[in-house]
Amino acid sequence: MFISKKEVQVRYAETDQMGVVYHANYIIWLELGRTQIVEDLGFRYADMEKDGIVSPVMDVQISYKKPMTYGETATVHTWIEKYNGVKTVYGYEIYNEQNDLVVTATSTHACVRKDTFRPISLKREYPEWHKVYEENKKQ
Amino acid sequence: MFISKKEVQVRYAETDQMGVVYHANYIIWLELGRTQIVEDLGFRYADMEKDGIVSPVMDVQISYKKPMTYGETATVHTWIEKYNGVKTVYGYEIYNEQNDLVVTATSTHACVRKDTFRPISLKREYPEWHKVYEENKKQ
Amino acid sequence: MFISKKEVQVRYAETDQMGVVYHANYIIWLELGRTQIVEDLGFRYADMEKDGIVSPVMDVQISYKKPMTYGETATVHTWIEKYNGVKTVYGYEIYNEQNDLVVTATSTHACVRKDTFRPISLKREYPEWHKVYEENKKQ
Amino acid sequence: MFISKKEVQVRYAETDQMGVVYHANYIIWLELGRTQIVEDLGFRYADMEKDGIVSPVMDVQISYKKPMTYGETATVHTWIEKYNGVKTVYGYEIYNEQNDLVVTATSTHACVRKDTFRPISLKREYPEWHKVYEENKKQ
Numbered sequence: 001m002f003i004s005k006k007e008v009q010v011r012y013a014e015t016d017q018m019g020v021v022y023h024a025n026y027i028i029w030l031e032l033g034r035t036q037i038v039e040d041l042g043f044r045y046a047d048m049e050k051d052g053i054v055s056p057v058m059d060v061q062i063s064y065k066k067p068m069t070y071g072e073t074a075t076v077h078t079w080i081e082k083y084n085g086v087k088t089v090y091g092y093e094i095y096n097e098q099n100d101l102v103v104t105a106t107s108t109h110a111c112v113r114k115d116t117f118r119p120i121s122l123k124r125e126y127p128e129w130h131k132v133y134e135e136n137k138k139q
Numbered sequence: 140m141f142i143s144k145k146e147v148q149v150r151y152a153e154t155d156q157m158g159v160v161y162h163a164n165y166i167i168w169l170e171l172g173r174t175q176i177v178e179d180l181g182f183r184y185a186d187m188e189k190d191g192i193v194s195p196v197m198d199v200q201i202s203y204k205k206p207m208t209y210g211e212t213a214t215v216h217t218w219i220e221k222y223n224g225v226k227t228v229y230g231y232e233i234y235n236e237q238n239d240l241v242v243t244a245t246s247t248h249a250c251v252r253k254d255t256f257r258p259i260s261l262k263r264e265y266p267e268w269h270k271v272y273e274e275n276k277k278q
Numbered sequence: 279m280f281i282s283k284k285e286v287q288v289r290y291a292e293t294d295q296m297g298v299v300y301h302a303n304y305i306i307w308l309e310l311g312r313t314q315i316v317e318d319l320g321f322r323y324a325d326m327e328k329d330g331i332v333s334p335v336m337d338v339q340i341s342y343k344k345p346m347t348y349g350e351t352a353t354v355h356t357w358i359e360k361y362n363g364v365k366t367v368y369g370y371e372i373y374n375e376q377n378d379l380v381v382t383a384t385s386t387h388a389c390v391r392k393d394t395f396r397p398i399s400l401k402r403e404y405p406e407w408h409k410v411y412e413e414n415k416k417q
Numbered sequence: 418m419f420i421s422k423k424e425v426q427v428r429y430a431e432t433d434q435m436g437v438v439y440h441a442n443y444i445i446w447l448e449l450g451r452t453q454i455v456e457d458l459g460f461r462y463a464d465m466e467k468d469g470i471v472s473p474v475m476d477v478q479i480s481y482k483k484p485m486t487y488g489e490t491a492t493v494h495t496w497i498e499k500y501n502g503v504k505t506v507y508g509y510e511i512y513n514e515q516n517d518l519v520v521t522a523t524s525t526h527a528c529v530r531k532d533t534f535r536p537i538s539l540k541r542e543y544p545e546w547h548k549v550y551e552e553n554k555k556q
Contacts, residue, residue: 057342060339197480293434
């Protein structure tokens with residue numbers, strides 16, 4: 001399976017008064033990971049949106065192992081955990097610079113028409129994405 | 140001139156590692172103030188957007204007088220500082236519960252078509268808004 | 279079991295280019311729900327932090343059922359799903375104004391010392407919280 | 418004068434329903450510019466905070482010239498507009514990939530003790546920063 005890697009510098013704005021990265025901000029980093037894996041696999045999510053297709057999040061499961069602080073750089077590992085032609089489950093691990101695992105997560109996505117929020121089949125509408133996702137998903 | 144008041148509870152997510160509200164978040168509170176004054180004057184910004192009109196920010200000037208912390212409630216005072224039928228300048232003062240002035244700000248807005256970002260005349264397209272803005276602006 | 283209710287107006291800042299609330303922002307609303315239930319049960323999380331105790335999130339599971347848009351008001355229902363004297367699992371349901379279920383979630387929390395991130399026993403250190411949590415948790 | 422350059426990829430999370438970057442998010446990018454210029458000049462703001470010194474924003478003036486969208490990369494140019502040993506005014510210009518000017522801004526900062534919010538003299542407490550800021554500021 002293909003694993004994409006994306007470096008993310010902690011922003012001051014992302015910390016909270018606990019002195020560490022606020023937990024909801026890691027969810028945004030997962031999105032940076034998705035943007036990266038889509039790009040690494042040869043596509044651009046922005047192009048899909050130009051066709052009037054959006055890919056909302058259906059659910060997220062995230063576990064926090066270790067806090068991160070301002071001044072650190074994270075690496076988001078992203079892979080295709082499951083894919084069936086309609087739904088995609090991405091898997092994630094976030095590491096700090098000491099290579100400690102700080103976050104594990106999964107998120108599930110469908111593709112829908114922006115105007116109706118009706119699901120589409122990636123397999124039928126984007127056969128090239130489908131092929132590449134099939135080839136690179138976790139076996 | 141009409142002054143609108145909007146209470147805002149500090150969210151934990153809005154703090155940073157300095158232990159106080161992160162400065163960019165007050166800019167979001169200004170928007171809550173604008174939403175409130177528009178509603179107090181009898182309109183809904185969401186309705187304007189349904190017509191394909193959006194009102195982007197052209198500039199913001201903001202001064203921070205005193206920090207705010209989680210557990211506190213702010214009151215955003217908002218008024219129409221200037222209005223000429225095309226551009227609106229909103230004025231703001233944010234107070235804490237001890238009535239200390241914590242932020243002063245102004246922001247300038249135009250109304251534009253969402254698809255082209257071309258400016259429209261509020262006076263011509265929304266004569267009722269125009270009338271109410273003229274009557275309630277700072278004289 | 280006690281269910282706390284907290285109204286949240288959708289902020290323009292919380293939307294994304296999909297035209298709906300950005301998914302990570304609901305995680306912030308869960309926190310507003312927690313702040314409210316703690317207050318409804320007679321405590322203040324801000325006071326706990328003054329003692330040098332913080333309550334980081336250990337994990338979150340969230341499912342998105344229906345999108346919400348700017349101009350709408352959500353109601354966050356929050357309850358104590360599980361509590362064992364050390365860890366607390368909060369349960370959440372978010373509803374829109376038509377009473378449609380838009381989000382379901384759970385989040386798990388421990389209490390730790392801010393300086394060391396070492397866990398403490400709520401039962402031992404905050405016996406009053408412990409008592410109230412025991413009485414109001416899901417049976 | 419020294420001009421620091423920092424690339425920033427637009428995050429999906431940073432867009433709003435207008436389809437462009439939400440205006441408050443550029444304020445966060447200014448901070449990325451400051452983090453970069455401090456680092457380019459040989460220092461780390463995170464180290465200053467370890468000494469118990471923080472550098473709150475006193476005011477911000479920002480003008481929006483052109484919207485940016487998801488999929489684009491911005492470059493934040495940051496320089497020391499004014500510096501007098503106590504207060505620093507940073508100047509900023511943000512450009513898109515076509516080298517269009519999208520934002521101009523300034524922000525004013527002091528250094529204060531984290532526990533009291535009392536101002537300190539950078540000149541006296543951090544003579545090396547002082548020297549470098551004097552040498553690299555706009556003349």
